[in-house]
Amino acid sequence: MDEPLMEVLTARLHDEGIQAGPRVPESGPAALPVRKFYIESYGCAMNFADSEIVASILGGSGFEATTDFRRADVVLINTCSIREKAEQTIRSRLHIFRQAKRSNSGLLIGVLGCMAERLKAKLLEEEKLVDLVVGPDSYRTLPVLIDAAEDGQKSVNVLLSREETYADISPVKLNSNGVNAFVSIMRGCNNMCSFCVVPFTRGRERSRDAGSIIHECTELFVEGYREVTLLGQNVDSYHWYSEKEEDVTFAMLLEKVACISPDLRVRFSTSHPKDITDEVLFTIARHGNICNYIHLPVQSGSNRILQLMNRGYTREWYLARTNRIREIIPDCGISSDIISGFCTETEDDHAETLSLMEDAKFDMSYMYFYSERPGTLAAKRYTDDIPEAEKKRRLDEIVKTQNRMSRSSNMKDIGIISKVLIEGDSKKSNTDWMGRNDQNKVVVFPKLGHTLTKGEYANVKIGRSTGATLIGEAISKA
Ligand code: SAH
Ligand code: SF4
Ligand code: F3S
Secondary structure, eight states: OOOOOOOOOOOOOSOOOOEEBBOOSSSSSSSOOOEEOOOOOOOOHHHHHHHHHHHHHHHHHOOOOOOOOGGGGGEEEOOSSSSHHHHHHHHHHHHHHHHHHHHHHOOOOEEHHHHHHHHHHHHHHHSSOEEEEEOOOOGGGHHHHHHHHTTOOOOOOOOOSSSSSOOOOOOOOOOSSSSEEEOOOOOOOOOTTOOOHHHHHHHHSOOOOHHHHHHHHHHHHTTOOOOEEOOOOGGOOEEEEOOOOEEEEHHHHHHHTTTOOSSSEEEEEOTTTTTTHHHHHHHHHHOTTTTSSOOOOOOOOHHHHHHHHTSSSOOOHHHHHHHHHHHSSTTTTEEEEEHHHHHHHHHHHHHHHHHHHHTOOOOOEEEOOOOOTTTTTHHSSSOOOHHHHHHHHHHHHHHHHHHHHHHHHHHHTTOOOEEEEEEEOOOTTTTEEEOOOOOOOOOEEEOOOOOOTOOEEEEEEEEEEEEEEEEEEEEEEE
């Protein structure tokens, strides 16, 4: 019997695509020709988690995975619409797939995810060789839609649901290192940040059955995974209403997942500054295995811009939250998302963003220049009036400020002992381990001297830092 195909590739998030091959056999007992699918994912962690659901649904309908799209019967691309550049990247990938279709007319090309939802049937007009367009809440219908497409019928299903959470579907891991796993706890978003396309592509917010989340995390732990990241666009509004038992809030869910095992690290993303509660902070402080790290996107430091963005908090509120985080969890790592050049942003507004960064002392940030998305509140109400060169100049200043903040945050770690979960070989050398500490910082250290392995914890003494990475030496198993 063939061994399962174990593809170990590194997940790269944020608008970058990766080739994907699930842990399912490439070829089964030869009888009927088995249809093969290839899937590629772009965008946020939730999209990557969705591709694992798609792999599970297709696996259940007799499809097998391939990591070579030239050998596939169906090529699927799980897309992101968050910025224009994300969509451009996907269109150039579609170009490559179209060429493959020219030499294999039976090949089906399917667009999944946020771009499918945003453009709907229009995508079939714009990209003539696309056969399937399937939105994020319609993946259960994929096998039927593929059959229809094989019969020559172009298919579109972009219905959004108020209930679908795929709670009962056991994701088939793609590109997994066997240590870190993403677990979706909710879908959609009810916030209406004026710049953001997500509420339109992902629909209404809904929480997943708490029992199914605990079950999935427990199974992952049993399989050897040592870190789960609970995913939602706004995890603080997670709420599972139960008729039989007590309701589960996000703080309660965190605690339940943390109680699976002290050896299972728990992370979560994304928290919203207007919604993160003290209860969540106290829960993190109480459990050693809930990582002391919060991704708390601020977007802008100017109250006027925050209001135009419809973020629901002020600069003062935001800084009060970061102070409270550090009061309750003194060594908590905090990271952020920042947008430069939003509609009407003045030089003074921009200066406020830079000064907020100094005050909040982010350990890390994801930084972008504003990209107008059709259909959003900002596109309807405001003019995208900051020239691109100016947006990029401001972004450059934001990046430089963040680099300075990150360097000084890393300098503070020199000499301390960090508990690191080993994720695998370092990118540069297989004689070094790479892992992350509680605060989500990447730590690299030589393998020499200790019999450690992937998925184990090490106490690492930090000796120096290079840019974003801490370099140290293992002093013991943790
Ligand atoms: N739910 C998360 C963010 C999801 S999108 C939250 O509320 O924070 C990830 C990040 O992309 C956002 O935080 C924002 O910084 C950025 N982003 C979203 N829309 C954007 C746009 N139109 N232009 C530039 N950046 C954008
Ligand atoms: Fe977009 Fe705002 Fe929802 Fe985040 S909270 S997904 S930025 S609308
Ligand atoms: Fe992109 Fe959709 Fe995620 S727009 S960031 S893939 S929710």
